[in-house]
Amino acid sequence: MTPAAKQHLALGPGPEFERIREIQRLLGPQGRGLGDDCAIIPAGDAFFAISTDVSVEQVHFRLGWIELAEVGWRATAAALSDLAADGAEPVGVLIAVTVPASSTHADLLEVMTGARDCAGSVGISIIGGDLSSGSVWSLAVTVIGHARAPVSRKGAVPGDAIWVTGVLGGSRAALEAWRGGRTPLAGARERYARPTPRITAGKWLADHGARAMIDLSDGLAGDAGHLAAASGVALELDLSRLPTAPEVESEATRAGVPPQQFAAEGGEDFELLVALPPGFNAAAAFTQATDLPLTQIGTAIGGQGVRFLHHGRALTLKSFNHFG
Amino acid sequence: MTPAAKQHLALGPGPEFERIREIQRLLGPQGRGLGDDCAIIPAGDAFFAISTDVSVEQVHFRLGWIELAEVGWRATAAALSDLAADGAEPVGVLIAVTVPASSTHADLLEVMTGARDCAGSVGISIIGGDLSSGSVWSLAVTVIGHARAPVSRKGAVPGDAIWVTGVLGGSRAALEAWRGGRTPLAGARERYARPTPRITAGKWLADHGARAMIDLSDGLAGDAGHLAAASGVALELDLSRLPTAPEVESEATRAGVPPQQFAAEGGEDFELLVALPPGFNAAAAFTQATDLPLTQIGTAIGGQGVRFLHHGRALTLKSFNHFG
Structure with a gap:
C-alpha cells in the first residue's frame, strides 16, 4: 500500500514551479509523486488517482463576476480536470x-449546490468534507478516481504527435472582459464559470494510446513545459x-495579440x-465520442523545452498566473 | 467503484452540526457518507478511508502561539486523526x-517541513498538493488510509463500554493560557502544537473488537453526541x-470548573x-502496545443523547468551538 510514483x-x-521544485527537494523521498496531476495509489490490478485543488476568492475568482453556485461548480470542475488528465474514472x-x-448559511448551501451539480455531471457524489470560518471563501476540493492504467505527464517520446481537445482562450476572454469593466460574451462567461471537466475525453484518450497527458489549468504556455520536462522531450x-x-477574437484584438x-x-x-503515437488517426472517432474537436498542434522531438511557432515565426509566451 | 456508505x-x-445536516439534506443521495470521520471506498476485499481537514490561521491557530513547522505538523496530525478513528493504516x-x-518562501518550506515530519512519524509521505496565495495561512490536508474493516461512528449497541485513550484537556489548557496572555506549561503547549495522531491506538482497537470510534477533535462534549447519534444509542x-x-488543573482552577x-x-x-463490547478487559495490553492509558468512562444504553455525570450529579457541558 505505497504510492506508485518513485520520484x-x-x-x-516559472517562479511558481521553482517553489514546487524546492518543496520537492525538501520532501526528498517522502515527497515522491509531487508534480503530476494526480497522486497514484495501487489497488489490486488497478489504481486510485487522487488530487487536491484549492480555489480562493480574490485569487481564483471574484464574487462580483460569478454566482456562488458557480464558485462551487468551478472549484469542483478544476479538481476533476486532474482526474481527466490521468484518464481516470471519478469515484468521489x-x-x-x-x-x-x-456570508449566510444559504450562501453556503448555494456553493454546495454547484459542487453537487458538477460532481453529479460526472456521475459521482460528495462523500466527505470539512467546514471552517475564514475571511474569504476558499474551497479545497479533493477528487478520487480509478484507472486501470493512469496516464501521467511523463511518457511522451520523440516523434509523438501533440494534440489538444476543445477550443482554448474562452476563460481568459471572460477574465479580461471583467478586468476591463466589460461584460463578457455569454459563451466566454460560461467557459469561465461552468467549465466541463473532460472526463469522457480523458478516458477515451487513455483507451486509445495516450502516452502523456496534462490538463490546461495554467494555460498552454506553462503546461506544455511541464509535459515536456516530465517526459524529457522538447x-x-x-x-x-x-x-x-x-x-x-474581440478580446485578443483589444489586447493587441493574435487570438x-x-x-x-x-x-x-x-x-x-x-x-499520441505518430500513427494516431482517430480524431473523428474522438469527436463522435465526446462532441469535441481534437487538433494536432505539434510534435515531440529530442531535447528540452517548448518552441512555440506562429506562422513559422518563433514566439515567446507569458505564463498565465491567475490575477493575484 | 462506488463509495460504501449508503446513507x-x-x-x-449543536449549531455547527445543524449546518452539516442541512448540507446532507441538500446533497441527498449524492452526499451519502457525510458525517463520519472518513469517507470509505471499497477496493478489493478491503477499503480506502479518506478524509479532508482544513486548518485556518486565526481560526484554528495563531502564529504568535506556535511556529510555522508546528502549523504544518498540527494540520497534518488533525487530518491523520480521522484515519486513526477508522482504525486505518495511513497511505499518503x-x-x-x-x-x-x-510570507517568504522559507516560511512555506517551514510549514512543509512540519507536515513532512508528521507524515513521516506514521510512515507515510506527502504525495500531492496545491499552492495558492491568500490573505492568511490555510492548510487543507487530505489523508488516505487503508483498512480491512474500517470502524465507523455507527455500531455501538446498548451494553457496550465506552472508553477513551490518553488523557484529555491539555490542548485546551494551552489555548486558555494563550488567550489569557500567559505562557502555557510545556506539556500543554506540546499537546496543542504537536499532537500525536493515534494511528497505532486506532488500529489496535479496530483489531480488538471496537464497535464504534470517533476522534476527539471537537471535544468529548460534542463528539460523544456524534457517536451516540450515529449509533442510535444513548x-x-x-x-x-x-x-x-x-x-x-491550574487552568481549570482559573476557569472555575472541575478539571x-x-x-x-x-x-x-x-x-x-x-x-467496546462489555466483556473487553485488555486495557493493560492496549497500554503495552501504545504506551497510552485506556480508560472506561461510561456505557451505551438504549435511548438517545449523552448524559454526563460528575460524582453522581448531572452536568450540562458546553461544546468546544475553536476560538473563532
Whole structure:
C-alpha cells in the first residue's frame, strides 16, 4: 500500500514551479509523486488517482463576476480536470469549505449546490468534507478516481504527435472582459464559470494510446513545459493550428495579440494536452465520442523545452498566473 | 467503484452540526457518507478511508502561539486523526497550502517541513498538493488510509463500554493560557502544537473488537453526541473517571470548573473515544502496545443523547468551538 510514483516529475520553467521544485527537494523521498496531476495509489490490478485543488476568492475568482453556485461548480470542475488528465474514472469528491463570516448559511448551501451539480455531471457524489470560518471563501476540493492504467505527464517520446481537445482562450476572454469593466460574451462567461471537466475525453484518450497527458489549468504556455520536462522531450507547437474559442477574437484584438497567442497565454480552459503515437488517426472517432474537436498542434522531438511557432515565426509566451 | 456508505450518519446537537445536516439534506443521495470521520471506498476485499481537514490561521491557530513547522505538523496530525478513528493504516497525504502574500518562501518550506515530519512519524509521505496565495495561512490536508474493516461512528449497541485513550484537556489548557496572555506549561503547549495522531491506538482497537470510534477533535462534549447519534444509542458518561492531562488543573482552577469538565469541554486533544463490547478487559495490553492509558468512562444504553455525570450529579457541558 505505497504510492506508485518513485520520484518527482520534472516541472517546466516559472517562479511558481521553482517553489514546487524546492518543496520537492525538501520532501526528498517522502515527497515522491509531487508534480503530476494526480497522486497514484495501487489497488489490486488497478489504481486510485487522487488530487487536491484549492480555489480562493480574490485569487481564483471574484464574487462580483460569478454566482456562488458557480464558485462551487468551478472549484469542483478544476479538481476533476486532474482526474481527466490521468484518464481516470471519478469515484468521489471531498470538499473543505472556508466560509466568510459575512456570508449566510444559504450562501453556503448555494456553493454546495454547484459542487453537487458538477460532481453529479460526472456521475459521482460528495462523500466527505470539512467546514471552517475564514475571511474569504476558499474551497479545497479533493477528487478520487480509478484507472486501470493512469496516464501521467511523463511518457511522451520523440516523434509523438501533440494534440489538444476543445477550443482554448474562452476563460481568459471572460477574465479580461471583467478586468476591463466589460461584460463578457455569454459563451466566454460560461467557459469561465461552468467549465466541463473532460472526463469522457480523458478516458477515451487513455483507451486509445495516450502516452502523456496534462490538463490546461495554467494555460498552454506553462503546461506544455511541464509535459515536456516530465517526459524529457522538447515540444514544437504551431500556434497557427491552435483552435480558439469564438469569444477570443474581440478580446485578443483589444489586447493587441493574435487570438492563438491570447489563448495559449490564458489559463483555466481545462482542456487536455495529449501526446499520441505518430500513427494516431482517430480524431473523428474522438469527436463522435465526446462532441469535441481534437487538433494536432505539434510534435515531440529530442531535447528540452517548448518552441512555440506562429506562422513559422518563433514566439515567446507569458505564463498565465491567475490575477493575484 | 462506488463509495460504501449508503446513507448519512446522524450527528449530535449543536449549531455547527445543524449546518452539516442541512448540507446532507441538500446533497441527498449524492452526499451519502457525510458525517463520519472518513469517507470509505471499497477496493478489493478491503477499503480506502479518506478524509479532508482544513486548518485556518486565526481560526484554528495563531502564529504568535506556535511556529510555522508546528502549523504544518498540527494540520497534518488533525487530518491523520480521522484515519486513526477508522482504525486505518495511513497511505499518503495531500496538502493544499494557501500562503499569505506577507510570507517568504522559507516560511512555506517551514510549514512543509512540519507536515513532512508528521507524515513521516506514521510512515507515510506527502504525495500531492496545491499552492495558492491568500490573505492568511490555510492548510487543507487530505489523508488516505487503508483498512480491512474500517470502524465507523455507527455500531455501538446498548451494553457496550465506552472508553477513551490518553488523557484529555491539555490542548485546551494551552489555548486558555494563550488567550489569557500567559505562557502555557510545556506539556500543554506540546499537546496543542504537536499532537500525536493515534494511528497505532486506532488500529489496535479496530483489531480488538471496537464497535464504534470517533476522534476527539471537537471535544468529548460534542463528539460523544456524534457517536451516540450515529449509533442510535444513548451514552452515560461519568466525568469523574475522565483522565485529564497534568497541565489541566491550574487552568481549570482559573476557569472555575472541575478539571474533568474543563477537559470534556476542550477540543483538539485528538484522542479516541471507542465503544467496546462489555466483556473487553485488555486495557493493560492496549497500554503495552501504545504506551497510552485506556480508560472506561461510561456505557451505551438504549435511548438517545449523552448524559454526563460528575460524582453522581448531572452536568450540562458546553461544546468546544475553536476560538473563532
